[in-house]
Amino acid sequence: MSSTDISPATLSSVGRPPQPSAFSNALVFGWRAMLKFKHVPEQLFDLIMTPLMFTLLFTFVFGGALAGSTGDYLQFFLPGILVQTVVFNSVYSGMGLSTDLSKGLFERFRSLPIWSLSPFAGLMVGDVLRHGIAGLIILGIGLVLGYRPEAGFPGVVLSFLLLFAIGFGTGWIFLVLGLLIRTPMTVMTIGFTFIFPLVFASNIMVRPETMPGWLQLFVNNNPVSHMTTALRGLMAGTASGADVALALLAPVLLTVLLAPVVLWLYRRN
Amino acid sequence: MNDATPAKALSLVREDIPLAISVRGLVKHFGDVKALDGIDLDVPRGIIFAILGPNGAGKTTLIRVLATLTKPEAGTALVMGHDLAAEPQAVRGAIALTGQFASLDEDLTGRENLIMLARLWGFAGRRAKARADELLAAFDLSDAAGKQVKSYSGGMRRRLDIAASLIVTPGLLFLDEPTTGLDPKARQGVWSMIRQLAQSGVTILLTTQYLEEADQLAARIAVIDHGRKIAEGTSRELKSAIGSGFLHVAPADPARLDEAEAILEQRLGGTAQRSPEGAQLSIVAGSPKAANEALAALIAAGIELADFSMGSPSLDEVFFALTGQPLEESEQEERR
Numbered sequence: 001m002s003s004t005d006i007s008p009a010t011l012s013s014v015g016r017p018p019q020p021s022a023f024s025n026a027l028v029f030g031w032r033a034m035l036k037f038k039h040v041p042e043q044l045f046d047l048i049m050t051p052l053m054f055t056l057l058f059t060f061v062f063g064g065a066l067a068g069s070t071g072d073y074l075q076f077f078l079p080g081i082l083v084q085t086v087v088f089n090s091v092y093s094g095m096g097l098s099t100d101l102s103k104g105l106f107e108r109f110r111s112l113p114i115w116s117l118s119p120f121a122g123l124m125v126g127d128v129l130r131h132g133i134a135g136l137i138i139l140g141i142g143l144v145l146g147y148r149p150e151a152g153f154p155g156v157v158l159s160f161l162l163l164f165a166i167g168f169g170t171g172w173i174f175l176v177l178g179l180l181i182r183t184p185m186t187v188m189t190i191g192f193t194f195i196f197p198l199v200f201a202s203n204i205m206v207r208p209e210t211m212p213g214w215l216q217l218f219v220n221n222n223p224v225s226h227m228t229t230a231l232r233g234l235m236a237g238t239a240s241g242a243d244v245a246l247a248l249l250a251p252v253l254l255t256v257l258l259a260p261v262v263l264w265l266y267r268r269n
Numbered sequence: 270m271n272d273a274t275p276a277k278a279l280s281l282v283r284e285d286i287p288l289a290i291s292v293r294g295l296v297k298h299f300g301d302v303k304a305l306d307g308i309d310l311d312v313p314r315g316i317i318f319a320i321l322g323p324n325g326a327g328k329t330t331l332i333r334v335l336a337t338l339t340k341p342e343a344g345t346a347l348v349m350g351h352d353l354a355a356e357p358q359a360v361r362g363a364i365a366l367t368g369q370f371a372s373l374d375e376d377l378t379g380r381e382n383l384i385m386l387a388r389l390w391g392f393a394g395r396r397a398k399a400r401a402d403e404l405l406a407a408f409d410l411s412d413a414a415g416k417q418v419k420s421y422s423g424g425m426r427r428r429l430d431i432a433a434s435l436i437v438t439p440g441l442l443f444l445d446e447p448t449t450g451l452d453p454k455a456r457q458g459v460w461s462m463i464r465q466l467a468q469s470g471v472t473i474l475l476t477t478q479y480l481e482e483a484d485q486l487a488a489r490i491a492v493i494d495h496g497r498k499i500a501e502g503t504s505r506e507l508k509s510a511i512g513s514g515f516l517h518v519a520p521a522d523p524a525r526l527d528e529a530e531a532i533l534e535q536r537l538g539g540t541a542q543r544s545p546e547g548a549q550l551s552i553v554a555g556s557p558k559a560a561n562e563a564l565a566a567l568i569a570a571g572i573e574l575a576d577f578s579m580g581s582p583s584l585d586e587v588f589f590a591l592t593g594q595p596l597e598e599s600e601q602e603e604r605r
Contacts, residue, residue: 020388
């Protein structure tokens with residue numbers, strides 16, 4: 001490859017096209033997130049394996065003991081594992097952000113005349129894709145194993161909308177971490193330190209009735225429990241408006257509180 | 270030496286604004302470190318302008334401020350006729366930045382990186398692809414277009430990185446240490462690319478730690494240190510201030526070192542420095558002619574030379590000549 005072959009002088013000189021809309025910028029970042037699935041299919045494996053193992057282990061190992069039969073337990077557990085999957089997977093946007101920042105890619109984005117928040121919008125698009133793909137696969141496996149959402153197709157659609165809202169809300173935690181921490185692995189470790197107790201001390205795996213009183217107090221007020229209760233209700237067709245509102249409380253609060261923090265951290269430099 | 274490259278004006282270059290960059294009194298701190306300490310700078314249009322300085326001099330910070338990535342605490346700047354503080358978005362529309370570290374998505378292919386950026390600029394599907402392919406061909410990357418960037422060599426990354434800055438032909442291109450970390454052959458390739466870009470009318474502001482690079486490419490050079498400009502001029506002007514370099518002389522008989530030192534100082538003025546081992550003398554020579562005469566005087570005095578050489582001035586020597594102090598390796602350049 002000789003240097004004489006390089007001839008930027010032959011490049012036509014190109015002027016700026018009309019300013020693209022913020023929405024079309026965000027779509028480009030979404031397209032990038034999809035390309036990542038194509039080039040790094042391993043991340044899909046990460047996404048699916050943990051919830052898959054949880055589903056199979058809890059259903060077949062503990063299910064009979066916890067709920068009398070594996071079928072009954074699956075019916076109880078599957079909505080919860082969907083919540084867990086989405087909450088765990090929102091760590092990926094924080095890790096992706098941290099990687100982009102450490103590689104200097106955001107420097108280029110920030111020097112472009114684009115809507116300054118579109119990279120974040122793109123991360124969110126990527127999240128929705130991830131949550132959608134992972135959720136559908138887990139639900140599919142559940143259906144094969146005998147899970148039946150009583151509310152049928154509309155219940156499933158409403159449940160997924162709630163899942164996206166949950167993912168959107170928890171995503172902000174990891175965006176803040178991603179902006180603060182330059183090593184993706186540390187983002188994951190710190191993120192999971194927060195998330196693990198919330199997920200396990202909830203009503204995802206078992207009903208809280210057998211727990212000690214102080215723990216019941218925590219579990220019953222844990223936002224992850226509210227999310228799980230609402231999702232079970234939506235799948236079964238028994239959710240009240242109050243259930244859903246309670247489930248949305250944490251995502252809404254997180255968005256209101258953390259979105260400005262993310263913006264401030266991003267523009268701080 | 271590269272004297273002022275003629276600006277073949279592009280249609281997008283507004284001739285009525287003579288300066289690409291006009292900076293007054295920029296100040297930026299990082300904690301206690303003054304990265305920019307009231308710097309002034311005027312960069313004319315259509316030339317390659319080099320910012321020469323050691324690590325930690327504030328080069329990267331200056332470029333980051335001018336590319337709207339970080340806000341200065343004091344001072345004003347006009348970039349391509351737009352006020353940096355008041356119209357950052359207009360500045361972003363007129364510039365392109367290639368940072369010190371390749372700002373590419375390593376998981377994506379080279380072509381996908383360019384298509385992504387073309388779409389962000391607002392090119393629709395087919396035009397974005399056409400522009401990406403045109404850039405890949407011009408930068409000799411067509412063969413690697415479909416490969417993930419993580420498999421690229423350093424030179425290929427740098428070329429793709431620069432190509433990514435040319436999606437829309439910028440009026441002004443910032444190149445932060447464009448050849449740091451490249452092997453000599455890749456460096457030559459990047460140099461020839463930069464020259465051709467300048468010929469097509471793009472104003473280029475580059476930073477470098479190498480005097481040779483500034484000398485090879487730039488019509489004007491500003492030397493900065495500790496966030497201040499300590500000298501500015503053409504390569505020729507700077508060299509005449511510095512001298513054309515150091516004359517190094519090693520007498521065959523170390524006993525006659527003092528005698529040789531006296532002759533050199535008398536002929537060339539200034540003070541000769543002894544090498545740590547004490548066998549070699551180094552002194553600034555005003556010109557090759559003066560160096561030649563000094564050597565002739567040594568031989569006339571019967572001092573035999575084991576070795577002599579003429580070194581073009583290194584960055585250390587430039588600093589020594591300009592500041593009277595040796596170059597201290599200051600803190601690593603702050604990136605944020």
